[in-house]
Amino acid sequence: MKETIQSVSQDDLEIIKATLNESSQAFGELVEKYQARLYNSIAHLFDPRDAEDIVQDAFVKAFQKLSIFRGTSSFYTWLYRIAFNTAVSYQRRHKPTTSLDQKKETIGDYLPDKHDRPDEWLEKKERAEKIQQALHLLNEEHRTILILREYEEMSYETIAELLKVPVGTIRSRLHRARICLKDAINQVLHKDFE
Amino acid sequence: MDENKHEELISAYLDGELDAAEHERTAKWIEEDPRAQNLLQELQGLQAAMRELPRHRLENNLIQPVLEQIDAQPAEALYSMAAADIQPENIMYATAPAQHALSEPAAIVHANFELEKPLDHDRRRLYLWPAVAIAVAVLLMVFSSRDPVEEDRSVARSDLGVGQESAASQEATTRPPSTAAIESKPQFKLQSAEPRSQRRMSLEKTNDLAGSSLAERVAPAAEAGEASEFNEPLAFADQDSQASASETTPLRTTYLFNASPEIDIKSQLETLSRESSEVKVIDLGTAPHDASSSAVAAADYRVFDLYGDPEATYMMIEALKNVSGLTFSTRKRLRSDDFPIKSEKNKRAGTKIERLEKNQVFAQPAPDCIRLIIIVPTSRSQSPKR
Numbered sequence: 001m002k003e004t005i006q007s008v009s010q011d012d013l014e015i016i017k018a019t020l021n022e023s024s025q026a027f028g029e030l031v032e033k034y035q036a037r038l039y040n041s042i043a044h045l046f047d048p049r050d051a052e053d054i055v056q057d058a059f060v061k062a063f064q065k066l067s068i069f070r071g072t073s074s075f076y077t078w079l080y081r082i083a084f085n086t087a088v089s090y091q092r093r094h095k096p097t098t099s100l101d102q103k104k105e106t107i108g109d110y111l112p113d114k115h116d117r118p119d120e121w122l123e124k125k126e127r128a129e130k131i132q133q134a135l136h137l138l139n140e141e142h143r144t145i146l147i148l149r150e151y152e153e154m155s156y157e158t159i160a161e162l163l164k165v166p167v168g169t170i171r172s173r174l175h176r177a178r179i180c181l182k183d184a185i186n187q188v189l190h191k192d193f194e
Numbered sequence: 195m196d197e198n199k200h201e202e203l204i205s206a207y208l209d210g211e212l213d214a215a216e217h218e219r220t221a222k223w224i225e226e227d228p229r230a231q232n233l234l235q236e237l238q239g240l241q242a243a244m245r246e247l248p249r250h251r252l253e254n255n256l257i258q259p260v261l262e263q264i265d266a267q268p269a270e271a272l273y274s275m276a277a278a279d280i281q282p283e284n285i286m287y288a289t290a291p292a293q294h295a296l297s298e299p300a301a302i303v304h305a306n307f308e309l310e311k312p313l314d315h316d317r318r319r320l321y322l323w324p325a326v327a328i329a330v331a332v333l334l335m336v337f338s339s340r341d342p343v344e345e346d347r348s349v350a351r352s353d354l355g356v357g358q359e360s361a362a363s364q365e366a367t368t369r370p371p372s373t374a375a376i377e378s379k380p381q382f383k384l385q386s387a388e389p390r391s392q393r394r395m396s397l398e399k400t401n402d403l404a405g406s407s408l409a410e411r412v413a414p415a416a417e418a419g420e421a422s423e424f425n426e427p428l429a430f431a432d433q434d435s436q437a438s439a440s441e442t443t444p445l446r447t448t449y450l451f452n453a454s455p456e457i458d459i460k461s462q463l464e465t466l467s468r469e470s471s472e473v474k475v476i477d478l479g480t481a482p483h484d485a486s487s488s489a490v491a492a493a494d495y496r497v498f499d500l501y502g503d504p505e506a507t508y509m510m511i512e513a514l515k516n517v518s519g520l521t522f523s524t525r526k527r528l529r530s531d532d533f534p535i536k537s538e539k540n541k542r543a544g545t546k547i548e549r550l551e552k553n554q555v556f557a558q559p560a561p562d563c564i565r566l567i568i569i570v571p572t573s574r575s576q577s578p579k580r
Contacts, residue, residue, distance in 0.1 A: 024261060024264045024265060025261065027260070027261070027264065028257045028260070028261055031256055031257045031260050031261075032255075032257055035252055035255070035256045035257075036251075036252050039250060039252040039256075040249050040250045040251075040252070043250035044247065044250065048250055051250065052252065052253070052254065052256070055252075055256060056256050056259055056260055056263070059256065059260045060260055060263050060264055063260075063264050124246055125248075127243060127246065128243075128246045128247055128248050129248065131243045131244060131246070131247055132247060132248060135247075146244060149209070150240075150241055150244035150245060151244060151245065151247060155211070156206075156209070156211045171202055171205070171206050171211065172198070172199070172202050174205055174209075175198070175201060175202040175205040175206075176198075178205060178237055178240055179201075181240055181244075182236060182240060185240075185243075
């Protein structure tokens with residue numbers, strides 16, 4: 001699933017061509033294909049309560065700009081860039097009013113793996129929740145880069161393009177973020193023992 | 195190299211982001227140094243944990259809302275660029291059509307908004323509707339000059355009854371108002387909805403437009419020079435394009451109204467929309483106003499969207515002008531961030547406004563609709579200052 005700078009897939013290209021031939025319905029296939037993944041990622045990075053609106057806006061903007069999509073990156077990367085920019089400007093306009101506690105309430109669902117036994121699933125769930133809590137102890141810059149890299153599995157180059165910083169900065173920032181996450185996890189675990 | 199920089203190599207090694215030489219050096223280092231091995235293991239553990247994060251599940255399928263929103267937008271939007279969201283790379287794409295990887299669309303609008311290819315017949319027809327919208331705007335602007343004489347005329351118009359709009363409006367533009375009316379009635383003022391840059395775009399796009407029956411109806415008023423009385427931001431600000439009002443008028447599809455709190459604007463609108471059955475009134479709800487913002491005044495606003503056939507909408511606008519106590523806003527254009535999120539309902543209204551705003555600013559009006567936003571203070575004590 002690693003996201004690198006790559007050209008658009010043949011499937012997506014066909015749908016894009018159909019959409020450009022003035023069939024907006026065809027665009028629905030792209031929405032179907034990417035909505036869950038995009039929503040999940042945006043909900044991790046920004047206020048989950050805004051994520052649905054942001055994702056919907058991003059798809060509409062993508063539709064509007066489809067004729068200028070060059071196809072040199074995957075459609076998802078291009079869409080993600082639009083969604084990310086939309087979310088950033090959304091956040092700028094609507095100053096966050098969410099407290100950390102509220103954010104904790106809106107963490108995602110831990111979906112059971114069909115191969116997991118119930119006790120394994122519970123253990124994984126608990127671990128995932130700890131990671132989630134630890135992530136919320138990080139600053140936004142570190143949280144963002146970790147989600148983009150570890151969750152979205154974007155390449156350094158794609159992240160650099162998205163965040164508009166040099167690749168070298170991504171490398172050092174990502175490492176710092178990982179070290180901070182490690183400390184934050186220890187902090188969360190330590191708190192549980194107290 | 196300091197320790198952190200050194201450790202970064204292990205992170206990048208884990209991610210497969212090192213070049214061949216660095217990769218080889220780092221692999222050797224990890225092999226020889228137990229501390230490096232520990233760090234690599236820790237980072238691998240973190241990576242695995244991150245990938246087990248809980249999933250945020252999308253509750254609603256967005257296909258239908260997205261397609262509905264797209265369908266509600268003008269056909270030209272597909273070939274337009276959302277100016278505020280243009281990223282440098284997109285500008286580059288737009289100015290380099292030869293590199294376009296996909297099949298060519300019917301027309302590509304460049305960053306400078308010039309059409310790359312001539313419009314085909316059907317598409318040209320689509321552009322007729324913006325011309326109609328412009329024509330409506332010209333007529334509306336004629337009624338909203340800040341010139342005292344024009345204001346008096348506007349006041350006079352407010353004396354007219356609903357349903358007499360066409361003839362009555364014509365008459366009102368020449369009929370001097372009574373002093374009593376000036377003192378007791380609000381004035382109509384029209385607000386531009388588009389920043390200057392978008393107006394330029396509109397000008398460029400509309401130069402080739404053919405006329406329409408509605409355009410012909412409003413042309414005499416524009417030629418009479420009344421429109422040029424507008425002040426900034428209502429003025430025809432582009433000095434080089436003042437030769438002909440009908441050619442230089444920007445698209446104005448959004449107008450702001452204020453109404454006294456005691457006016458039941460919702461039922462007024464519903465009555466009017468029933469009379470003009472092709473116009474739909476969409477109530478976007480109430481939105482509290484941010485007192486720190488300069489727009490309008492500190493009050494709550496009821497927001498409506500009028501949607502319909504241009505001519506029917508025009509008739510409805512004219513009828514609205516005759517609703518006593520209803521005035522065009524003199525304030526800045528409505529902005530989505532004038533409506534802070536304080537409840538889910540307002541959030542939804544804010545999003546709708548934001549989308550409407552985008553449609554208006556970034557694209558031509560849809561072939562079959564004109565949109566208006568009406569703001570109505572919901573509190574008497576906080577009604578806008580005039």
